[in-house]
Structure formats: C-alpha cells, structure tokens
Amino acid sequence: MDETTQTRGRGGARTTDVMSAIRAKVAGRALGPGDRLPSIRKLAATMAVSPSTVVEAYDRLAAEGLIRARRGSGFYVAATTMPPLALADVEPRRDRAVDPFWVSRQSLDADAAVLKPGCGWLPADWMPEAALRRAFRALARSDDSLLADYGSTRGSLALRRYLLARFAEDGVEASIDQLLLTGSGTQATDLVCRFLLRPGDTVLVDDPCYFNFRALLRAHQVKIVGVPYTPSGPDVARFEKILAAERPRLYITNSALHNPTGATLSLQTAHRVLRAAAAHELAIIEDDIFADLEPERSPRLAALDGLTNVIRIGSFSKTLSASVRCGYIAARPDWIEHLVDLQVATSFGGPSPVATEVIANVLAGGGYRKHMDELRQKLARTRRDLGRKLAALGLEPWLMPRGGFFLWCRLPDGLDSTDVARAALAEDVVLAPGNVFSVSQTASSFLRFNVAQSTEPRMWDMMRRALGSKMRQ
Amino acid sequence: MDETTQTRGRGGARTTDVMSAIRAKVAGRALGPGDRLPSIRKLAATMAVSPSTVVEAYDRLAAEGLIRARRGSGFYVAATTMPPLALADVEPRRDRAVDPFWVSRQSLDADAAVLKPGCGWLPADWMPEAALRRAFRALARSDDSLLADYGSTRGSLALRRYLLARFAEDGVEASIDQLLLTGSGTQATDLVCRFLLRPGDTVLVDDPCYFNFRALLRAHQVKIVGVPYTPSGPDVARFEKILAAERPRLYITNSALHNPTGATLSLQTAHRVLRAAAAHELAIIEDDIFADLEPERSPRLAALDGLTNVIRIGSFSKTLSASVRCGYIAARPDWIEHLVDLQVATSFGGPSPVATEVIANVLAGGGYRKHMDELRQKLARTRRDLGRKLAALGLEPWLMPRGGFFLWCRLPDGLDSTDVARAALAEDVVLAPGNVFSVSQTASSFLRFNVAQSTEPRMWDMMRRALGSKMRQ
Numbered sequence: 001m002d003e004t005t006q007t008r009g010r011g012g013a014r015t016t017d018v019m020s021a022i023r024a025k026v027a028g029r030a031l032g033p034g035d036r037l038p039s040i041r042k043l044a045a046t047m048a049v050s051p052s053t054v055v056e057a058y059d060r061l062a063a064e065g066l067i068r069a070r071r072g073s074g075f076y077v078a079a080t081t082m083p084p085l086a087l088a089d090v091e092p093r094r095d096r097a098v099d100p101f102w103v104s105r106q107s108l109d110a111d112a113a114v115l116k117p118g119c120g121w122l123p124a125d126w127m128p129e130a131a132l133r134r135a136f137r138a139l140a141r142s143d144d145s146l147l148a149d150y151g152s153t154r155g156s157l158a159l160r161r162y163l164l165a166r167f168a169e170d171g172v173e174a175s176i177d178q179l180l181l182t183g184s185g186t187q188a189t190d191l192v193c194r195f196l197l198r199p200g201d202t203v204l205v206d207d208p209c210y211f212n213f214r215a216l217l218r219a220h221q222v223k224i225v226g227v228p229y230t231p232s233g234p235d236v237a238r239f240e241k242i243l244a245a246e247r248p249r250l251y252i253t254n255s256a257l258h259n260p261t262g263a264t265l266s267l268q269t270a271h272r273v274l275r276a277a278a279a280h281e282l283a284i285i286e287d288d289i290f291a292d293l294e295p296e297r298s299p300r301l302a303a304l305d306g307l308t309n310v311i312r313i314g315s316f317s318k319t320l321s322a323s324v325r326c327g328y329i330a331a332r333p334d335w336i337e338h339l340v341d342l343q344v345a346t347s348f349g350g351p352s353p354v355a356t357e358v359i360a361n362v363l364a365g366g367g368y369r370k371h372m373d374e375l376r377q378k379l380a381r382t383r384r385d386l387g388r389k390l391a392a393l394g395l396e397p398w399l400m401p402r403g404g405f406f407l408w409c410r411l412p413d414g415l416d417s418t419d420v421a422r423a424a425l426a427e428d429v430v431l432a433p434g435n436v437f438s439v440s441q442t443a444s445s446f447l448r449f450n451v452a453q454s455t456e457p458r459m460w461d462m463m464r465r466a467l468g469s470k471m472r473q
Numbered sequence: 474m475d476e477t478t479q480t481r482g483r484g485g486a487r488t489t490d491v492m493s494a495i496r497a498k499v500a501g502r503a504l505g506p507g508d509r510l511p512s513i514r515k516l517a518a519t520m521a522v523s524p525s526t527v528v529e530a531y532d533r534l535a536a537e538g539l540i541r542a543r544r545g546s547g548f549y550v551a552a553t554t555m556p557p558l559a560l561a562d563v564e565p566r567r568d569r570a571v572d573p574f575w576v577s578r579q580s581l582d583a584d585a586a587v588l589k590p591g592c593g594w595l596p597a598d599w600m601p602e603a604a605l606r607r608a609f610r611a612l613a614r615s616d617d618s619l620l621a622d623y624g625s626t627r628g629s630l631a632l633r634r635y636l637l638a639r640f641a642e643d644g645v646e647a648s649i650d651q652l653l654l655t656g657s658g659t660q661a662t663d664l665v666c667r668f669l670l671r672p673g674d675t676v677l678v679d680d681p682c683y684f685n686f687r688a689l690l691r692a693h694q695v696k697i698v699g700v701p702y703t704p705s706g707p708d709v710a711r712f713e714k715i716l717a718a719e720r721p722r723l724y725i726t727n728s729a730l731h732n733p734t735g736a737t738l739s740l741q742t743a744h745r746v747l748r749a750a751a752a753h754e755l756a757i758i759e760d761d762i763f764a765d766l767e768p769e770r771s772p773r774l775a776a777l778d779g780l781t782n783v784i785r786i787g788s789f790s791k792t793l794s795a796s797v798r799c800g801y802i803a804a805r806p807d808w809i810e811h812l813v814d815l816q817v818a819t820s821f822g823g824p825s826p827v828a829t830e831v832i833a834n835v836l837a838g839g840g841y842r843k844h845m846d847e848l849r850q851k852l853a854r855t856r857r858d859l860g861r862k863l864a865a866l867g868l869e870p871w872l873m874p875r876g877g878f879f880l881w882c883r884l885p886d887g888l889d890s891t892d893v894a895r896a897a898l899a900e901d902v903v904l905a906p907g908n909v910f911s912v913s914q915t916a917s918s919f920l921r922f923n924v925a926q927s928t929e930p931r932m933w934d935m936m937r938r939a940l941g942s943k944m945r946q
Contacts, residue, residue, distance in 0.1 A: 104822075105813075108624070108822050109626055121622070121623060124617040124622050127617070129621065147597070147602065150581055151581070151796065152581055153578055153581050185821075187819065190819040190820070194558060195558050196558075212817070219667065219818045323619060323624065323826045324827050338558070342558065342560060344685070347659050352798040352828060354794075354797050354827075354831075355828075
C-alpha cells in the first residue's frame with residue numbers, strides 16, 4: 001500500500017514538474033500568448049522524462065485552458081492567457097506541510113484553542129502589556145493631526161532618533177538620512193528586494209533559514225540558492241564558491257540569534273563573508289529582528305561594513321507588539337532616497353503615525369529596559385526547562401542558543417518532522433517541521449520549537465503520543 | 474537667456490533620453506552584464522538623434538560605471554552592473570514639478586506652516602475626532618492578545634462583515650471569502666498589481682488619473698497607456714481601440730467621484746467598458762476610496778460585473794483616519810486565496826489588528842453616519858464657495874462634481890500650472906499641477922484643488938499674486 005502510493009506519487013510528481021515548468025515559463029513571460037510550446041520529444045529529452053509524461057502534462061494544461069492543441073502542429077500558449085502570480089504554484093506543489101506558507105498560515109489563523117509551539121512570536125502575556133495600555137491612553141489624548149493625518153514619508157523623527165541611539169550601542173554608525181520606517185519588518189525586506197532584484201536574479205539564503213524568506217523570494221520570482229549554516233554563521237568556503245559560480249545579487253541572513261537555529265555569527269566569519277561580498281558586489285540584508293533578545297551583543301555585518309553593502313532591517317514585533325506594526329530599513333543614504341519613492345508608490349507613505357507613536361512611547365518609558373531584562377531571564381529559564389523536557393523525549397537541540405526563543409531540535413532516528421507535524425495538527429497543535437526552513441529540503445529530521453509557546457501540558461502529551469506511535473517502540 | 478536655457482535643455486534632454494533608454498534596458502534585464510550595446514550609428518537611427526548625442530550618452534553612462542568601452546569593439550554593459558530600481562529614473566527626468574511623486578512627497582513631508590490645497594485628504598479637524606479618541610480609549614482596555622499578537626491573514630472578521638453590509642447597499646454582492654483586508658488602499662492596489670502584472674505588460678489608466686497610479690505602475694515596470702476621461706467615464710470608443718491595439722492586462726480607475734476630475738461614470742459607459750473588457754480578458758481595479766463621500770449612489774463596475782473581472786478596492790483614509798491604516802480588496806474567491814499568500818509573503822499577514830479594531834469601533838458607533846451626513850453637507854457648501862472664489866480669479870472648473878473634495882480647474886489662457894505650482898511652493902503652498910495626473914502630459918492648464926484645504930486667506934493672496942504676475946495684466 002505504501003509502495004503503491006509512492007510509485008503513483010512519483011509518476012504524478014513528474015507530470016506536475018513538467019506542468020510547473022511550463023506554467024513558470026508562461027508566468028515569467030518567456031512563453032507569450034500564441035507562442036508554440038517545445039515539441040513533446042524535445043521537452044521529454046530536456047527534462048529527462050518519458051514522452052508520455054509530457055503528453056499527460058500538456059493534456060492537463062490544455063484542460064486548464066493554459067495551452068491549446070492545434071491539429072497537426074503541436075501545442076500553443078492560449079492566445080488570451082495571462083496567468084496571475086500564484087505563489088503556491090511557483091514551485092511544484094509537493095507536500096503542503098513543507099510549503100513555506102504552512103506554518104505562517106496555520107499559526108496566524110489558529111483560533112485561541114490551538115497550541116502554537118511552531119510559531120515565531122511570544123505569547124501576548126509576555127509582552128509589555130501595561131506600557132502598551134498606557135501608550136494607547138496617551139494616544140487618545142494626543143493632537144488630532146496625529147490621529148487623523150498621513151505621516152511623513154520616512155516616518156516618525158522621534159522613533160528614528162531613538163533607533164540611531166540604539167544602533168550606536170550595537171556599533172552600527174548611521175545618520176538620520178540612512179533610516180526609513182516601514183509598515184513592518186517583512187515589508188522592509190520586501191521593499192529592499194523590490195529595489196535590488198529583478199525576476200530571474202539569484203538570491204542566497206541560509207540553509208536552514210526563516211521560512212518566510214523563501215515565501216517572499218517566490219513573490220520576486222528569483223532563483224533561491226541555500227548556503228549551509230554552521231554554529232558560527234554560513235559555511236564560508238561554500239559561500240565563496242556559490243558567489244563565484246552563481247553570482248547572486250543578494251544574501252539575506254540573521255546574524256544574531258539566527259532563525260531557526262539560534263546560532264551566532266562569529267567575528268571571523270563576518271569578516272570573510274563581507275570580504276567575499278565586496279569582491280562580488282553582493283548586497284546583504286541583515287535581518288536583526290531578534291537583536292533585543294540577545295544577552296550581550298555579538299558581531300554584526302552592519303557594524304563591520306558600515307552600511308555600505310549591508311542593509312539592516314528590524315521591527316518591534318518580537319519584543320513590544322506584533323499588532324502595532326512597524327519596521328525599519330537602515331542603508332546607504334542614496335538607497336534610502338530611492339526606497340522612499342518606492343514606499344510612496346506602493347504604500348503611500350511610511351508606517352501608521354499612530355503605530356510609531358505607540359512604539360516610541362513604550363520605548364521611551366523607563367520600564368522597557370527592565371521589561372527586556374526580565375524577559376531575557378525568563379526566556380533563559382524556559383529554554384533550559386524545554387531542553388530538559390525535549391531530551392527526555394529523545395529530541396536533541398542542534399546547539400544551545402545564547403538567547404531568543406527558538407530551539408532547533410533533531411528528532412530521534414527514523415522520524416520525519418513532516419509526519420510529526422501532520423499528526424500534531426490533527427490534535428490542534430501547530431509545529432514547525434524542518435523542511436519549511438530548508439531550500440535543499442534536507443532538514444526533515446528537525447523541528448523548531450518556540451520555548452515560550454511550548455509550556456502547555458497538552459502539547460507534551462501530544463508529543464509523547466506522536467513520537468511514540470511513530471517510533472513503534 | 475530663456476532661449477539659451479531651452480536649447481541647452483533640449484540638447485541635454487535628447488542625451489538624457491538615450492541614457493534612460495539604455496538604463497531601462499539594463500534595469501529590465503534586456504541587456505545583461507557583459508552584453509554589447511547597440512552601435513552608435515544604429516541607436517542614433519533608431520532613436521532619431523544625432524550620432525554625437527549617442528556618443529555623449531554612452532560616455533556619460535561609462536563615467537557612471539554602468540557601461541564600459543572596449544577599444545575597437547564598442548560599448549558593453551559593465552560585468553558587475555545590476556542597477557537597483559530608481560523610480561525617479563524609470564522615465565526621463567523632465568521637471569521634478571510634474572513628476573508623479575512631487576505632490577505626494579511635498580504634501581506628506583510638509584510642516585504645519587505649509588498650506589496644502591493640492592493634497593488628497595481632508596484636514597484633521599474634519600475627521601471624526603471624538604469617535605477616534607473613544608476608540609483608542611476602548612483599545613487601552615481591550616484583550617492583551619489584540620494589543621500584542623499578529624492578526625489573521627484576512628484581517629478582522631467584524632470589519633469584513635461590516636464591509637459586506639456596506640457593499641450590499643452599493644449593489645455589490647460578495648461573500649466573506651471575497652474580502653481581504655490590507656495595510657492600506659495603496660497596498661491593496663499594489664498587491665493586485667503584483668498578482669496580475671509582469672514587467673513589460675501594458676496597463677490602462679484614465680487621462681487624467683490619480684498621480685500615484687502612475688508612480689505605482691512605474692514600480693511594476695509596465696507600459697502605461699492613458700484613455701481620455703470624459704464627464705461620464707472613459708472615452709469608450711478610444712477605450713475599445715486601445716484594448717484591440719495594445720491588449721492591456723489591467724485598467725485602473727475610480728468610478729464615482731473620479732480623481733482628479735470629480736466626474737461620475739454613467740451606467741451606459743459602465744456597461745460598454747465591461748463588455749469590451751470581457752471581450753479582451755481585461756481585469757479592472759475599481760478604486761472606490763471616495764465612495765462614502767457621494768451624496769447618492771452612482772453606477773459601479775463592481776456592481777454590474779459581480780466581481781468577476783473587476784476588483785474593488787477601498788480604504789478609510791478619506792473619511793475616518795489616514796493615520797490608522799487599513800484598506801481592502803474584494804475580488805473572486807480564488808484570487809483572494811492567492812492574494813492571501815502574497816500578503817503573507819510580503820507583509821506577514823493582514824493589516825494591524827489594532828488599526829482594524831479602531832476602524833470597526835468608529836464605524837459601528839452610532840455617530841458615524843451622522844458625521845458623514847454633516848461632512849457631505851459641509852463639503853457641498855465649501856465646494857460652492859471655492860467655485861465662486863476661483864471664478865473671480867478666472868479659474869473655471871472642468872465640471873461641478875456631485876460630491877467629494879476635488880475641483881479640477883482650468884487656468885486662464887496662457888498660464889502653465891507647473892509654473893504656478895513652482896511659484897506657490899516658494900511661498901509654502903503645495904499645489905497639484907495638472908500634468909502630474911496626465912500620462913500624455915496634456916493637462917498643463919489644469920490645477921486640482923482640495924476644497925477643504927483651500928480656505929486660508931494666505932492661499933488666496935498667493936494665488937492672486939501668482940496668477941497676476943504670470944498674466945502680466
């Protein structure tokens with residue numbers, strides 16, 4: 001039964017691959033309306049599949065209306081076909097459980113009863129709730145222009161000044177014209193990608209990396225290449241080889257408290273990465289969204305590079321509020337100037353002035369540093385507790401992070417995290433299976449745990465059952 | 474002196490045109506790193522300029538590092554060149570005063586002392602201030618999850634339900650799975666463009682149209698074609714011809730209270746537009762951001778079409794608050810499903826839950842309909858007053874709109890609105906010169922006035938001076 005499914009799955013997968021290849025060519029406009037498709041024989045040879053697989057793929061695409069057969073002369077793109085950008089179809093649809101959208105959609109749309117040890121944020125009651133309430137009360141008394149008007153194109157000057165002061169503590173030197181506030185950290189990354197990338201460009205990410213980098217890059221229709229991540233940063237020898245061979249335009253990474261591994265970039269790796277990047281004119285987005293969760297500062301690409309080829313990105317969603325949305329971009333002043341235009345064109349201005357006011361109010365309050373000190377201590381305790389509980393189940397962290405809220409854990413031999421995640425979802429628990437983070441799909445034995453979202457006894461009962469049944473001991 | 478400047482300007486403009494053409498090819502990846510540029514003779518013939526103009530353009534591009542000369546073999550794209558997307562350079566940089574970014578950047582970044590009769594929003598004290606303050610106070614008392622957590626991928630269910638009820642009043646039938654909340658109205662338009670468009674596609678807009686449609690479409694690197702707008706909608710004969718000749722993928726328009734003219738789509742024009750659109754598989758974005766300002770309902774493409782090829786877009790920035798940002802997309806359910814993925818990838822979820830809560834709170838309050846009734850009456854009075862004042866200065870409205878806050882006015886003969894806008898800016902008054910709205914650059918005798926932002930005596934003193942000196946009477 002298992003065998004049959006697999007064989008059928010493989011045959012179907014080949015047909016789906018051919019369909020995806022044709023869809024991608026049409027979506028990317030490499031094949032336009034009315035263009036002739038490659039002959040069945042030729043495409044079969046190119047894709048190393050049987051001619052009957054191509055015939056089936058073409059028939060199914062014709063049934064969908066994307067292409068049309070003309071008697072005696074082959075297949076053509078339908079004259080009126082202009083398919084929209086369906087991100088789910090950009091790559092062959094393998095298993096929805098390892099799709100990079102799976103964890104985000106499941107956790108964002110989960111109702112209150114669902115447990116989310118796979119999600120990427122802290123529980124609401126770990127956030128500075130009292131300070132947020134104070135900030136909203138202050139807002140209700142503020143100037144009518146703040147409540148009703150659009151904001152300036154670069155966003156709140158007060159918040160940008162606060163950020164510059166924080167940057168100086170991190171060793172990142174910048175001036176006020178190097179900062180742009182955005183609608184969120186993800187929007188900041190997206191805006192930089194829109195600025196730097198064109199369809200077909202190559203982009204380098206860590207393997208494993210934050211799954212939404214993969215989703216975001218699909219929207220930019222670029223080629224995604226992964227570099228293996230080590231406990232001290234990307235594997236530099238591989239990094240250099242990929243730069244020489246693939247000439248990527250951009251590298252996206254987290255340096256401190258790397259997502260999902262919790263690893264820390266070493267100073268030596270940082271230096272070598274920047275040297276290679278400069279030699280190949282590679283731009284780097286350093287997503288520093290977990291910066292405030294570090295117990296003490298670690299090396300930053302942005303600090304070494306001085307924001308020449310490095311773009312620093314961050315937000316307040318992990319430590320202050322994810323409901324009040326705001327992110328930032330720190331980069332070269334001439335790039336910021338163009339990014340302002342791009343943000344006006346695509347969002348009509350910067351982030352919500354109401355949002356930036358609330359954030360500035362919380363950050364300026366005396367209680368925020370104390371809140372963060374307590375939060376870091378609480379996370380350290382919870383991390384140790386979780387590590388022990390996981391060890392008892394045979395799950396081993398890849399490394400013990402210095403801070404943050406992720407543990408990247410290897411499952412006992414023979415277990416596939418996608419199977420475990422599927423079983424967990426049936427019991428209303430959203431896990432984060434390894435392959436959603438992996439470009440090369442080589443992380444099937446890993447799960448990412450959010451230590452602050454893994455405290456409910458019900459989750460542990462479920463994990464014991466899921467692992468037990470899978471291990472058949 | 475004037476003549477000299479003009480001649481020098483023209484010569485420079487030709488060189489700049491050649492430079493822009495090459496930059497656009499490199500930006501669009503039609504010319505890749507290492508590719509040979511067209512020969513000087515050939516490009517001179519193609520662009521109908523002298524060979525010396527091409528030589529100068531190539532020399533200047535070489536000085537910028539974009540291209541390199543190889544002795545005896547012509548010019549090549551620099552091997553490492555991957556220029557970022559500078560929207561200001563997408564079209565030849567003519568006059569910054571008629572750049573589509575000019576009005577937005579000037580009005581968004583204006584300090585409190587600057588008058589903004591050219592801007593596109595109401596003064597803060599025309600907005601429902603008391604209701605907003607109440608909503609923020611309620612927020613300060615709400616659930617901690619609302620204050621700190623990410624929201625769902627489609628945004629607040631309560632607000633979507635409210636919108637569906639409003640849609641029914643407008644004759645637009647839709648179900649809950651046809652609605653997606655977004656970060657703003659502009660982001661809604663941008664998301665649909667990302668879904669439907671690829672670089673090189675053709676997009677149709679009204680001429681004149683809202684200037685930010687032009688800015689937004691530059692970011693999508695599409696060909697923009699304008700259709701003349703009449704007092705009852707687009708010129709249908711021209712519309713049909715353009716569809717046949719150019720096969721645009723998308724048409725973006727405002728049906729009720731058209732921006733900048735204040736015109737209203739007639740039922741007959743709506744019907745013909747939709748018939749032509751269906752014949753050519755044209756998608757239509759109907760930006761209905763001014764809907765609530767209409768005195769009584771007028772025809773909507775979305776109501777006739779039933780959200781098949783029409784996508785309805787809107788926001789709350791014009792009548793409730795532009796600081797609390799939120800927009801929406803109503804479209805086919807299968808398109809919404811893909812747009813959810815696209816918004817997760819590029820914004821990590823929907824709009825700020827705090828923002829949607831405030832908006833839902835204000836809309837549900839009993840006072841909002843009364844506020845809107847009063848606002849419409851106030852606008853009608855102010856519009857009549859402004860019409861009289863403008864007439865006294867020799868400015869004539871193209872038509873008297875049924876509602877909204879814009880008057881699209883023709884200047885006395887011989888006056889150029891770009892000159893007037895430049896003179897006004899020197900006196901801290903931001904005007905909206907006609908050509909920022911015009912793809913064909915044929916609106917140089919028009920200015921768009923925001924009636925609610927044109928009440929200050931200082932503005933009228935300035936206008937009298939500016940017109941007087943220009944008219945030399």
